[in-house]
Amino acid sequence: MNPAAPLPRIPVYLLTGFLGSGKTTFLNTLLQRWEGKRVVVIENEFGSTSIDGALVSAAVNQVYELANGCICCSLDHELIEVLAELIKPENRPDILVIEASGVADPGTVGAIFKREDVLQYFHLEKIIALADAENVADRLEETVEAGRQLVAADGIIINKCDAVHPDYLVEVQQQLARINPIASYVFARYGQVPDTFLTQEVSRERLLLQPLAEEETHTPGLKSMVFGFKQPFDRDKLSAVLSMRLFVSYAQLYRVKGFVDIQGQPHRWLLQSTGKKLTFVDMGPWPETLPRQSALVFIGKGLERLAMQRMLDQALAE
Numbered sequence: 001m002n003p004a005a006p007l008p009r010i011p012v013y014l015l016t017g018f019l020g021s022g023k024t025t026f027l028n029t030l031l032q033r034w035e036g037k038r039v040v041v042i043e044n045e046f047g048s049t050s051i052d053g054a055l056v057s058a059a060v061n062q063v064y065e066l067a068n069g070c071i072c073c074s075l076d077h078e079l080i081e082v083l084a085e086l087i088k089p090e091n092r093p094d095i096l097v098i099e100a101s102g103v104a105d106p107g108t109v110g111a112i113f114k115r116e117d118v119l120q121y122f123h124l125e126k127i128i129a130l131a132d133a134e135n136v137a138d139r140l141e142e143t144v145e146a147g148r149q150l151v152a153a154d155g156i157i158i159n160k161c162d163a164v165h166p167d168y169l170v171e172v173q174q175q176l177a178r179i180n181p182i183a184s185y186v187f188a189r190y191g192q193v194p195d196t197f198l199t200q201e202v203s204r205e206r207l208l209l210q211p212l213a214e215e216e217t218h219t220p221g222l223k224s225m226v227f228g229f230k231q232p233f234d235r236d237k238l239s240a241v242l243s244m245r246l247f248v249s250y251a252q253l254y255r256v257k258g259f260v261d262i263q264g265q266p267h268r269w270l271l272q273s274t275g276k277k278l279t280f281v282d283m284g285p286w287p288e289t290l291p292r293q294s295a296l297v298f299i300g301k302g303l304e305r306l307a308m309q310r311m312l313d314q315a316l317a318e
């Protein structure tokens with residue numbers, strides 16, 4: 001990408017959710033909320049049909065349509081080209097929204113925003129998944145993509161609440177929370193969510209509050225596991241074993257996220273995977289109320305607790 005004078009990074013929201021879950025409807029609520037700002041939307045549609053560009057409210061400043069396939073499979077370069085356009089001063093948006101196709105793997109799209117050349121200009125604020133309350137349970141049984149979208153999300157909107165009984169909503173949320181215990185959740189009709197949903201770092205708080213829950217839950221095909229450690233990690237070793245595991249077991253290991261205590265580092269680190277990439281973010285000093293302990297959540301299919309435990313044990317500091 002073309003180097004330019006340093007400016008605040010452009011906030012990016014990545015919207016995912018299975019076909020028909022309400023992404024475009026939610027996007028239109030965002031555009032109303034951000035009225036007066038220059039918002040650019042990148043849409044992509046899987047297959048030959050053109051985008052729902054026409055359905056996106058006129059409030060949007062520009063819609064880029066990537067219609068040649070699925071954004072996560074073949075469009076890396078096309079997306080990068082659009083991003084390169086957007087950093088030109090005349091095109092620069094205040095906010096960028098990407099509505100990924102209903103079958104996209106958001107982890108792979110999110111990984112583009114971890115690239116050094118992209119990170120300089122863009123900041124991925126949040127991956128938001130829309131779940132259709134009426135049929136998300138079926139989608140999870142039928143497809144791998146629905147699960148991947150949900151586990152990659154920082155925030156999950158359980159949409160179409162008007163279409164199901166309130167008791168069933170509770171069940172749906174419980175099922176999703178077992179699949180992705182680190183996301184924040186909100187119930188919605190026609191994508192209407194409170195402002196706090198967009199701004200709160202609820203997922204981090206959740207981990208903070210329940211750092212050492214040793215819980216293992218089973219849902220159709222997906223499992224989430226939490227590991228707790230009182231001994232600090234060696235950062236290089238942890239990075240090496242997890243990067244290798246993400247690379248080799250990409251088809252099984254959908255997500256890793258947690259807070260880690262790194263030997264020799266006074267601060268708390270947030271570690272998370274996006275696609276096959278692993279990142280460490282400095283979260284500042286450990287809160288006084290919390291013990292210096294690591295907690296890591298793994299989400300995927302066919303994960304073996306013992307094998308994961310052994311792998312993590314290897315990365316502990318001596």
Ligand SMILES: Nc1nc2c(ncn2[C@@H]2O[C@H](COP(=O)(O)OP(=O)(O)OP(=O)(O)O)[C@@H](O)[C@H]2O)c(=O)[nH]1
Pocket residue numbers: 017018019020021022023024025026052101102159160161162163188189190191
């Ligand atoms: N009953 C009900 N219908 C909704 C709600 N939200 C969206 N819809 C409807 O569901 C349909 C699909 O909504 P979209 O916003 O187009 O969904 P999408 O995820 O963008 O769809 P794709 O682009 O096909 O992936 C539309 O007819 C919406 O009007 C809701 O909360 N309740």
